[in-house]
Amino acid sequence: MPEDLPAGYYLRNFTYLLNFVIERHEETLTVAEKSFFTEFQALSLDAQRLYVRLCSRKGPLFRADKLTYEDISDTAMAVAELVDEGFADRGADCDNEAILALCTRADLLCLCRQNETKSASSLKKDQLLAVVAEAMVGLPLRAQLPFTVIQPRRLDELRVFRLLFFGNLHQDMTDFVLHELGVAPFESYEIDHEARFFTDRTLLDETLALYELSELSREIIDSGERETLLQLCASLPDRNPDLGHRYDRIVNRIARQLERYDCCVEAFELYQRSSSTPARERSARLLRKMELRETSIEICQEVLRAPWDEAEYEFAVKFSRRILGKDHRFQSTLPSVESRVQTDELVLYPEKDCNVESLVCGWAEEQRFSAYYVENSLFPGLFGLAFWDIIFAPVRGAFFNPFQRGPSDLFQPTFVDARAESIAERYAFIQDRENLASTVMKHYRSKHGLANRFVHWEALSEDLLDLAMFCIPVQHLTFVFERMMSDFRNNLSGFPDLILFRDDTYQLVEVKGPGDRLQVNQQRWFRYFGEKNIPAIVTNVSYPPG
DNA sequence: ACCTTTCACACAAAA
DNA sequence: CCTGCCACTG
DNA sequence: TTTTGTGTGAAACAGTGGCAG
Ligand SMILES: [Mn+2]
Ligand SMILES: [Mn+2]
Numbered sequence: 230m231p232e233d234l235p236a237g238y239y240l241r242n243f244t245y246l247l248n249f250v251i252e253r254h255e256e257t258l259t260v261a262e263k264s265f266f267t268e269f270q271a272l273s274l275d276a277q278r279l280y281v282r283l284c285s286r287k288g289p290l291f292r293a294d295k296l297t298y299e300d301i302s303d304t305a306m307a308v309a310e311l312v313d314e315g316f317a318d319r320g321a322d323c324d325n326e327a328i329l330a331l332c333t334r335a336d337l338l339c340l341c342r343q344n345e346t347k348s349a350s351s352l353k354k355d356q357l358l359a360v361v362a363e364a365m366v367g368l369p370l371r372a373q374l375p376f377t378v379i380q381p382r383r384l385d386e387l388r389v390f391r392l393l394f395f396g397n398l399h400q401d402m403t404d405f406v407l408h409e410l411g412v413a414p415f416e417s418y419e420i421d422h423e424a425r426f427f428t429d430r431t432l433l434d435e436t437l438a439l440y441e442l443s444e445l446s447r448e449i450i451d452s453g454e455r456e457t458l459l460q461l462c463a464s465l466p467d468r469n470p471d472l473g474h475r476y477d478r479i480v481n482r483i484a485r486q487l488e489r490y491d492c493c494v495e496a497f498e499l500y501q502r503s504s505s506t507p508a509r510e511r512s513a514r515l516l517r518k519m520e521l522r523e524t525s526i527e528i529c530q531e532v533l534r535a536p537w538d539e540a541e542y543e544f545a546v547k548f549s550r551r552i553l554g555k556d557h558r559f560q561s562t563l564p565s566v567e568s569r570v571q572t573d574e575l576v577l578y579p580e581k582d583c584n585v586e587s588l589v590c591g592w593a594e595e596q597r598f599s600a601y602y603v604e605n606s607l608f609p610g611l612f613g614l615a616f617w618d619i620i621f622a623p624v625r626g627a628f629f630n631p632f633q634r635g636p637s638d639l640f641q642p643t644f645v646d647a648r649a650e651s652i653a654e655r656y657a658f659i660q661d662r663e664n665l666a667s668t669v670m671k672h673y674r675s676k677h678g679l680a681n682r683f684v685h686w687e688a689l690s691e692d693l694l695d696l697a698m699f700c701i702p703v704q705h706l707t708f709v710f711e712r713m714m715s716d717f718r719n720n721l722s723g724f725p726d727l728i729l730f731r732d733d734t735y736q737l738v739e740v741k742g743p744g745d746r747l748q749v750n751q752q753r754w755f756r757y758f759g760e761k762n763i764p765a766i767v768t769n770v771s772y773p774p775g
Numbered sequence: 776a777c778c779t780t781t782c783a784c785a786c787a788a789a790a
Numbered sequence: 791c792c793t794g795c796c797a798c799t800g
Numbered sequence: 801t802t803t804t805g806t807g808t809g810a811a812a813c814a815g816t817g818g819c820a821g
Pocket of ligand 2: 726
């Protein structure tokens with residue numbers, strides 16, 4: 230059970246983060262960011278606490294009357310101090326709409342009565358909101374409200390601190406809490422205190438800009454405004470190769486939406502700016518749709534010459550074959566990517582609250598198998614446990630804050646190079662089944678629960694690991710590990726649903742219900758299993774009529 | 776990498 | 791009155 | 801008919817309280 234956190238834990242965490250960043254990055258911070266730090270330190274305890282509370286909530290606008298915290302003795306005073314010191318404002322420049330959104334339905338009805346606005350009390354809140362907003366245009370809303378509002382400021386400065394600390398903006402203070410509670414604790418690896426996620430300010434600013442672009446483009450896509458999206462395309466920044474992948478993902482997403490709008494040319498131009506999958510696949514499909522068959526084929530040729538990953542390569546092979554026609558001269562030059570996947574058919578009675586995978590799992594148990602629904606947990610998990618210490622080894626620059634689930638270069642091809650020697654050594658060591666078992670079980674016990682990108686603890690039991698290491702030949706495991714390592718980004722998924730054990734044998738089973746089929750990543754693993762004689766089968770389940 | 780990713784499933788379109 | 795959503799909390 | 805393409809939704813801490821419906 231999680232233990233209680235010490236009083237004021239959230240402020241302590243916040244201060245820890247600020248100090249951590251100041252110690253390492255002071256020279257890259259702007260004047261505004263540095264004064265954010267010093268002025269925050271100068272606030273009273275209550276004000277600091279309130280600020281941290283506010284900026285860890287969604288907001289961005291809050292009702293002052295609903296802010297009650299046990300450890301903040303005088304909230305009104307703290308609010309006033311934050312406002313005075315520039316860490317908050319009273320929502321002066323907020324429009325009526327934003328403020329009305331803070332009202333409950335009851336508040337809105339009350340406002341209607343005060344202004345003698347006609348409205349049915351049966352209206353839904355959204356409709357009521359619209360009615361009141363309409364009636365309040367040009368009227369002084371503040372005076373009529375039963376509350377005042379507050380809005381934290383300097384959030385941009387705080388964003389910079391967060392980005393410098395985590396190296397991303399999706400992690401936040403909850404990582405501290407979950408770690409301390411023992412819900413998702415992190416490994417205590419050695420942090421490289423010289424490491425800087427951002428080498429220069431330009432890169433930092435460009436990263437922030439890309440985050441903003443990502444958010445903006447998402448909003449525009451969600452809003453369904455085609456014209457606005459087209460305008461955004463015209464004002465995109467240039468691609469900085471150092472942030473290439475980040476840039477490409479945004480561009481790919483916008484282009485995909487343009488495809489849906491049938492803005493083929495604009496979509497194609499956007500894909501041209503991207504150097505990440507699936508830009509070229511989408512381009513090829515798009516060009517064929519535009520009846521530019523030759524250009525489409527050219528793109529496929531490019532992919533075949535220098536594929537960005539296996540999926541893209543296989544797409545190009547199959548797509549070329551299809552659009553080239555049966556007896557085109559290039560046909561014969563295309564390699565085969567097909568494979569005969571072993572399948573069997575199974576008729577089972579559906580059960581409520583039981584997905585088809587669990588159904589087959591239960592069926593296998595009846596057939597005297599030990600069956601586990603593992604999907605992507607087993608092989609990556611075994612890898613994570615067998616290589617745990619290497620994954621968390623203090624490679625230069627790999628660990629720069631205490632909340633990482635793996636080294637920062639994990640998805641770079643450099644991961645293997647930087648650890649080549651210890652990886653080779655570990656491979657040699659675990660060729661002996663006893664050594665493999667002892668390494669895996671040692672880490673299973675000593676690291677249990679610690680966050681590791683490869684290890685999903687909830688799906689790994691000691692029984693499962695024992696059986697897996699007893700029944701799966703080390704040679705097979707090594708083959709699987711090697712393919713995983715050749716491309717972590719793409720090859721950590723697509724594993725079959727189930728693994729069955731009986732005596733000293735095993736069988737991987739991908740369950741397919743009616744209407745389901747192998748996905749491309751699953752196909753690639755099945756092809757590999759076939760090449761390496763790893764026992765894997767697709768089980769097609771159907772249900773009896775009625 | 777919840778700013779995701781992964782998987783299954785529904786339906787439409789193409790072959 | 792109950793239920794589901796969602797934001798918040800530790 | 802079968803195969804292929806595309807879009808959708810759920811699940812990834814757990815427990816609680818406020819609020820809308
Ligand atoms: Mn599955
Ligand atoms: Mn399946």
